[in-house]
Amino acid sequence: MIFDEKDEAQKLLVSVAQLRRITGRQSLEAMVDMIDTALSLCLNSIKFEQPRISEKELMKYIKNLYGLKP
Secondary structure, rough: OOOOOOHHHHHHHHHHHHOOOOOOOHHHHHHHHHHHHHHHHHHHHHHHHHHOOOHHHOOOHHHHHHHOOO
């Protein structure tokens, strides 16, 4: 089995417990890292689906996806 719900739930509980013990600064740094990772995954996914997309079009696509002004 690739995905074990019980194992993932346990990992989530451990992560939440760890987050409760970190400082505000550490929490913000972790959040920035997660946002960077999510954006990187999104960009790579789009590039995989549309390998010839230009950087300009890629940024336009991302802004549109997230409802940001072009």
